[in-house]
Amino acid sequence: MKYLTRFTGLLGFLTVLLTMPLGHALMIIMEKTFGHGHVYLAAFLLGFAGLLLLLFGSRLRSENKATFAGLFAGLFIWTGWIEFGFVYIAHRYHVQPLVENGVVVTKPEYLIMPASAGFLVIMMLHYLFSTRTGCVFFSWLQKYLRIPVPRSQPVKVQKNFAVITTVELIALLWTFYLVLLFAYDPSFLGDRHPVTYLIAFGSLLWSLFLLRNLFRVRQMGYAIRYAIPTVVIFWNFVEIMGRWNVLEEIWVKPYEYWLEMSLVLGMFVVLFGVSLLEKRGKVVV
Numbered sequence: 383m384k385y386l387t388r389f390t391g392l393l394g395f396l397t398v399l400l401t402m403p404l405g406h407a408l409m410i411i412m413e414k415t416f417g418h419g420h421v422y423l424a425a426f427l428l429g430f431a432g433l434l435l436l437l438f439g440s441r442l443r444s445e446n447k448a449t450f451a452g453l454f455a456g457l458f459i460w461t462g463w464i465e466f467g468f469v470y471i472a473h474r475y476h477v478q479p480l481v482e483n484g485v486v487v488t489k490p491e492y493l494i495m496p497a498s499a500g501f502l503v504i505m506m507l508h509y510l511f512s513t514r515t516g517c518v519f520f521s522w523l524q525k526y527l528r529i530p531v532p533r534s535q536p537v538k539v540q541k542n543f544a545v546i547t548t549v550e551l552i553a554l555l556w557t558f559y560l561v562l563l564f565a566y567d568p569s570f571l572g573d574r575h576p577v578t579y580l581i582a583f584g585s586l587l588w589s590l591f592l593l594r595n596l597f598r599v600r601q602m603g604y605a606i607r608y609a610i611p612t613v614v615i616f617w618n619f620v621e622i623m624g625r626w627n628v629l630e631e632i633w634v635k636p637y638e639y640w641l642e643m644s645l646v647l648g649m650f651v652v653l654f655g656v657s658l659l660e661k662r663g664k665v666v667v
Contacts, residue, residue, distance in 0.1 A: 391596040394605030397657050398453070398613045400650040402620075403633035405457055407643055409465060410636050418473060425466035432458025432548075439544025445603035450658065452547025453606060460552050468495055487573075487625070488566065496563050502556055517611075547607055554614040562621055573625050582622040589616035602657055 416424045432455040439451025471477075472490035480488035509515060510523060514531045524531055565571045565578045572578065592612040599605040624631040632639035633646075 388600075390602055390605050391593075391599045391608075393653060393657055394599070394602060394609040395593060395596055395612060397650070397653045398606060398609040399616070400646055400653065401453070401457060402613060402617050403643070403646055404650060405461055406631075406633040407636040408461060410634060412466075413469075414637065422466060422470050425462045425469075427462070429459050429462030429464075429466075432456070432460075432462060436544055436548055440542050442544065445543050445601075446606075446658070448543040449547050449603040449606045450654075452544035453551065453610070455544065456548035456551035459548065460555055464552070464556075465491065468492070488563075492559070492563055496560055496567075498556070499560050499564075502553075502560065505553065506557075543603060543607075547610070550607060551610050551614075554611055558614055558618055562618060565622075566625065573622070578622065582619050585615050585618035585622075589613075589619070606657070 412421050412424055412428075415421075435451050435458065436455035439448045439455060442448040442451060468491035472494055477490035477493055479486045479490050480493060510520060511529055512531065514524070515521065523529070561581065565575070565581055566573045589612055592608070592615065596605065596608050596612055599608055620629070623629045632642050636643045
């Protein structure tokens with residue numbers, strides 16, 4: 383019997399990290415498989431499956447299982463209803479992609495996504511002014527901006543870890559999609575602007591700081607929830623490296639790199655299985 387408690391944080395990080403390329407590949411595969419005629423029905427069903435999974439996860443008593451349910455629910459809802467929602471609107475109104483030197487650098491759906499920035503701001507203001515969260519960044523803002531928020535709940539209730547995880551994932555994906563899209567836009571900054579370099583390497587350093595804290599976590603459910611911001615912030619660096627052609631984004635070409643993506647999927651399945659087995663800080667191997 384070996385105890386993997388010391389690796390809980392790393393396991394959570396790798397599990398969430400692999401969902402990023404797999405999520406991108408899923409969109410491409412759905413578009414290629416179903417075509418524009420049927421992909422939106424498939425996307426709707428994917429998002430609906432995420433909703434059902436969220437409702438199921440809300441009933442689970444296990445923090446670990448509820449967190450995983452929330453993670454997949456967030457991925458399905460984001461991909462099926464949000465990303466493909468923008469794809470649908472972009473194609474319906476014939477929004478053209480951004481092309482540079484004969485190469486598509488930004489797809490149509492991402493050109494219209496920045497219009498949702500105001501909704502995100504309102505949601506962030508709600509969390510900033512109405513509740514005390516476990517987010518270190520929000521807690522820091524509330525402290526130094528001297529924002530009065532409730533310090534404790536009058537009645538102790540069981541947290542809905544599925545909903546917490548889903549909302550956390552969607553909010554973070556939404557936030558940093560917009561950060562990158564505004565950074566890439568030459569009307570604001572441009573992908574070679576000094577601020578874009580700051581976003582890239584600042585995200586790398588920030589994620590390393592979070593990763594250090596994550597390695598101290600010994601409970602899998604919390605590790606997954608802490609890994610979500612760690613991975614999403616780290617992915618900013620990966621996305622910008624891809625934009626600069628420093629690395630090949632194999633996840634946007636899953637058919638061309640089917641072997642590599644199959645290996646990524648295999649590693650994810652193994653890590654996910656080990657994560658589910660991890661209970662009370664240990665795994666029997």
